[in-house]
Amino acid sequence: MFEFQVIINGLLLGGLYALMAIGMSLIWGVTNVINLAHGALIMLGAYTTFWLFKLLNIDPFVSLAISFTTLFVFGFLVQKYIINFVIRAKMFITLLLTFGLDILITNVAQTAWTSNFRQTSPAYSANGFSFGFITVPYVRLSAFIISIILVFALYIFLKKTKTGQAIRAVSQDIDAARLMGINVAKTFALTFAIGSGLAGVAGSMIGVLMPITPQMGGIFTLKSFVVALVGGLGTIFGPLVGGLFLGLAETLGSFHLGAKYADIIVFGILVLTLIVKPTGILGKNDE
Amino acid sequence: MKIIEGRKITKRFMGLLALEEVDFELNKGEILGLIGPNGSGKTTLINVITGFYKPTSGKVIYKNRDISGLAPYKISRLGIGRTFQIVKPFMELSVLENVTTAALFGKNIAMPKPKAIQIANSSIEAVGLHDKSSYKPGALSIAELKKLEIAKAIALSPDVLFLDESMAGLNPKETEAAMELVLKIREQRNLSIFFVEHVMKVVMGISDRVMVLHHGRKIADGKPNEVVKDENVIKAYLGKRYKEQKNA
Amino acid sequence: MNKASEFIILGIITVVVAIAPVMPVIHISAFITRFLIGVMIYAIMAEGWNVIGGYTGYPSFGNVVFFGLGAYVTALSMIDFHIGFLISLILAAFAGALFAVIIGIPVLRLKGHYFAIATLGIGEIMMAITLNVPFTGEGVGLSLPIASSSLLFYYTSLIALAAFIIFLKLILSGRLGYGIIAVREDEDAARMMGINTVIVKIKAFAISGFFTAIAGGIYAYWSTFIDPPTVYDPIISVKMIIMAVFGGAGTILGPVVGAFIIMFLSDFLSTHFTLLHTFFFGGLIVLTAIFLPKGLIDLFSQKKIGWNYFIKNIKKYRV
Numbered sequence: 001m002f003e004f005q006v007i008i009n010g011l012l013l014g015g016l017y018a019l020m021a022i023g024m025s026l027i028w029g030v031t032n033v034i035n036l037a038h039g040a041l042i043m044l045g046a047y048t049t050f051w052l053f054k055l056l057n058i059d060p061f062v063s064l065a066i067s068f069t070t071l072f073v074f075g076f077l078v079q080k081y082i083i084n085f086v087i088r089a090k091m092f093i094t095l096l097l098t099f100g101l102d103i104l105i106t107n108v109a110q111t112a113w114t115s116n117f118r119q120t121s122p123a124y125s126a127n128g129f130s131f132g133f134i135t136v137p138y139v140r141l142s143a144f145i146i147s148i149i150l151v152f153a154l155y156i157f158l159k160k161t162k163t164g165q166a167i168r169a170v171s172q173d174i175d176a177a178r179l180m181g182i183n184v185a186k187t188f189a190l191t192f193a194i195g196s197g198l199a200g201v202a203g204s205m206i207g208v209l210m211p212i213t214p215q216m217g218g219i220f221t222l223k224s225f226v227v228a229l230v231g232g233l234g235t236i237f238g239p240l241v242g243g244l245f246l247g248l249a250e251t252l253g254s255f256h257l258g259a260k261y262a263d264i265i266v267f268g269i270l271v272l273t274l275i276v277k278p279t280g281i282l283g284k285n286d287e
Numbered sequence: 288m289k290i291i292e293g294r295k296i297t298k299r300f301m302g303l304l305a306l307e308e309v310d311f312e313l314n315k316g317e318i319l320g321l322i323g324p325n326g327s328g329k330t331t332l333i334n335v336i337t338g339f340y341k342p343t344s345g346k347v348i349y350k351n352r353d354i355s356g357l358a359p360y361k362i363s364r365l366g367i368g369r370t371f372q373i374v375k376p377f378m379e380l381s382v383l384e385n386v387t388t389a390a391l392f393g394k395n396i397a398m399p400k401p402k403a404i405q406i407a408n409s410s411i412e413a414v415g416l417h418d419k420s421s422y423k424p425g426a427l428s429i430a431e432l433k434k435l436e437i438a439k440a441i442a443l444s445p446d447v448l449f450l451d452e453s454m455a456g457l458n459p460k461e462t463e464a465a466m467e468l469v470l471k472i473r474e475q476r477n478l479s480i481f482f483v484e485h486v487m488k489v490v491m492g493i494s495d496r497v498m499v500l501h502h503g504r505k506i507a508d509g510k511p512n513e514v515v516k517d518e519n520v521i522k523a524y525l526g527k528r529y530k531e532q533k534n535a
Numbered sequence: 536m537n538k539a540s541e542f543i544i545l546g547i548i549t550v551v552v553a554i555a556p557v558m559p560v561i562h563i564s565a566f567i568t569r570f571l572i573g574v575m576i577y578a579i580m581a582e583g584w585n586v587i588g589g590y591t592g593y594p595s596f597g598n599v600v601f602f603g604l605g606a607y608v609t610a611l612s613m614i615d616f617h618i619g620f621l622i623s624l625i626l627a628a629f630a631g632a633l634f635a636v637i638i639g640i641p642v643l644r645l646k647g648h649y650f651a652i653a654t655l656g657i658g659e660i661m662m663a664i665t666l667n668v669p670f671t672g673e674g675v676g677l678s679l680p681i682a683s684s685s686l687l688f689y690y691t692s693l694i695a696l697a698a699f700i701i702f703l704k705l706i707l708s709g710r711l712g713y714g715i716i717a718v719r720e721d722e723d724a725a726r727m728m729g730i731n732t733v734i735v736k737i738k739a740f741a742i743s744g745f746f747t748a749i750a751g752g753i754y755a756y757w758s759t760f761i762d763p764p765t766v767y768d769p770i771i772s773v774k775m776i777i778m779a780v781f782g783g784a785g786t787i788l789g790p791v792v793g794a795f796i797i798m799f800l801s802d803f804l805s806t807h808f809t810l811l812h813t814f815f816f817g818g819l820i821v822l823t824a825i826f827l828p829k830g831l832i833d834l835f836s837q838k839k840i841g842w843n844y845f846i847k848n849i850k851k852y853r854v
Contacts, residue, residue, distance in 0.1 A: 085853050086825060088853065089828055089851075089852040092594035093824050093828050095596065096776060096824050100773075100777075100817050100818075100819070106817075110813070218769070260663075264663045267660040270653070270656040274649050274653045275642070359723075360729050364729040377720035388730075389729075391713050392710070392714065393728065400710075439724070440727075
């Protein structure tokens with residue numbers, strides 16, 4: 001019975017991981033940038049919701065939209081005025097740059113808000129429902145549902161809208177897209193904006209479930225990467241598959257081996273995936 | 288006398304059959320031209336022979352030794368040189384340093400550096416780039432980059448040379464010069480040459496023998512003037528031209 | 536800079552640095568000695584990163600594992616086995632090289648992003664493992680004996696750095712050096728030149744691991760206390776990288792110059808402009824990546840230095 005509860009917990013955590021990774025996966029797939037500042041964006045989302053709740057008493061689920069918009073604008077500006085200048089440099093330079101951004105954003109947040117632990121704690125944050133032996137916390141379930149909704153929303157956006165089609169075209173072939181009259185620079189900035197906005201939403205949810213600090217981002221960057229990678233790069237449903245996989249692996253692993261092995265499991269999966277099947281579960285093999 | 292041959296080489300990618308039971312042989316001192324429309328498997332064949340791909344089945348025999356599936360560095364140390372269709376110069380190094388690297392690691396792996404530099408210089412001289420040996424590849428023209436590619440390959444002191452579209456992108460005059468260069472290095476260095484080209488005229492001009500690939504299968508092999516008249520070859524090439532006209 | 540003048544400048548700097556702490560007339564303060572030890576430890580690490588990232592073209596984001604491993608091997612060998620510092624340091628160096636070979640065999644097959652992130656992950660794994668195995672003191676950390684004089688660290692790091700630079704010079708002018716650079720420039724072409732790229736990459740990684748572990752060992756004894764979050768901090772990997780890149784990756788002196796300038800600026804800002812210091816590393820990385828991706832050495836080897844150089848860099852890589 002315990003096992004079943006553990007699996008439920010794992011799936012719910014997986015939903016959260018999927019939500020975290022959608023943005024990173026999108027940005028990676030379209031612009032070929034692995035955004036090492038992704039965790040810092042999640043952190044900013046968490047603080048946005050925290051302050052809105054604390055100062056203005058705005059419900060975290062209401063402030064999701066504000067968090068998305070704030071990070072959307074932030075991501076757009078960061079891409080347009082910083083990352084764009086190195087977008088065609090060696091991939092290592094883009095990695096270095098985003099790592100620099102990560103450090104910078106973290107340090108600014110630390111100066112502004114100190115390193116104290118905080119948490120967005122609405123009255124219902126500890127509530128849940130149970131049937132039989134199983135307990136399901138509301139907030140985690142909501143994060144799970146939101147994650148699935150967002151994956152499908154992104155799918156529809158990319159398939160059905162003109163902007164979405166431009167994004168997909170650019171991800172396939174920049175030169176061809178340009179010939180079709182697509183503004184590549186703008187599309188990149190938009191992609192980055194959407195990816196950042198989604199990171200913001202993930203941060204808002206995480207802030208209700210876990211403590212917030214300016215340094216919280218690092219581990220989320222790596223986990224998002226693992227999820228995006230395991231699920232399969234460039235696939236829309238990859239993050240969902242990868243997120244559920246990682247959530248289950250981490251929860252089951254720490255249940256059976258001990259909580260202190262959680263990180264070893266996560267990074268073990270990362271390194272093994274890279275070595276064995278770098279194209280991920282849903283990704284295609286190539287020679 | 289055969290120096291290298293392929294026996295029923297098959298290469299499959301995922302479901303796609305890129306090469307199907309291709310046989311070939313190259314005799315000592317011979318120039319063998321390989322032609323075929325784009326996507327017919329020419330570069331794949333070279334990649335299999337030089338160890339970049341493992342054949343799905345079939346064998347490559349070089350000097351009576353099975354070399355199929357050996358790593359490229361081992362194959363090149365045995366005396367097989369190659370150029371790449373898309374030139375691969377070391378951009379941050381001078382022409383001399385580019386070629387010296389090849390000489391240092393080629394067939395005579397224990398060679399001291401001064402000797403390697405000497406070999407590099409003579410290879411550069413052979414392709415006619417000696418007045419540019421201190422230049423970086425960024426300052427060279429396409430024709431010169433193709434020559435650099437050949438200089439790197441011959442600095443390995445190979446017995447067999449594979450040239451992958453060494454003349455693509457050259458104008459008629461440069462092509463003419465490149466053809467003469469190929470003939471000259473064969474003479475001077477006692478090489479057997481296997482070269483890939485999709486321009487028919489070049490192949491006919493210098494090949495002792497020609498083989499034709501189409502959709503991964505060998506459809507003809509023989510003297511240049513016989514191959515041009517071969518019905519299958521005409522169909523393969525005309526078919527392509529017909530399609531191009533339709534698309535245009 | 537030509538080779539002869541490079542050697543002369545290097546020689547002069549080495550002699551001055553070598554005699555500075557003990558010469559009665561110019562002897563330097565404890566504060567500066569301390570600063571220079573820090574610079575040299577980081578210079579060794581930046582140069583270590585340079586071998587694999589700058590010369591071989593495999594940008595490791597996890598070179599801190601060698602630093603941490605070196606620190607722990609030195610500490611354990613001194614504490615548990617009562618082995619002398621210098622021998623412990625040599626053990627650490629070989630442990631670093633061996634570990635590089637072990638992880639290098641799988642990860643050096645990866646390219647680009649995948650290699651970078653895999654190394655980042657390995658750094659995190661080592662931190663997590665060290666936190667959980669009993670003989671490393673787990674999360675508590677290890678205390679080392681206290682050395683009698685800081686001159687020991689000064690000279691050990693100086694000798695290690697000088698030995699590294701000379702070793703690297705020799706390597707680079709030999710067959711391995713050509714192989715290493717060929718791998719960076721074009722791996723397929725290198726393979727077709729008879730270069731066993733797998734072995735070349737592993738050797739380069741082992742050299743990187745060897746010297747970075749020495750830096751870790753010196754650091755451990757010098758600081759007298761180590762724990763996993765300090766010596767496996769991923770920021771250390773990034774510091775090595777930015778020092779090498781800022782000075783000039785793929786040049787011998789670049790990383791040393793980078794380490795010196797960055798440590799100097801960092802020290803200066805932390806004493807005089809605390810707030811600015813907070814944003815120093817992040818800001819420096821962002822600015823370097825955008826304006827100076829080829830480093831100071833490249834900037835100063837231009838015929839004309841002006842704004843155009845920076846503007847050209849910006850225009851070149853954007854879409």
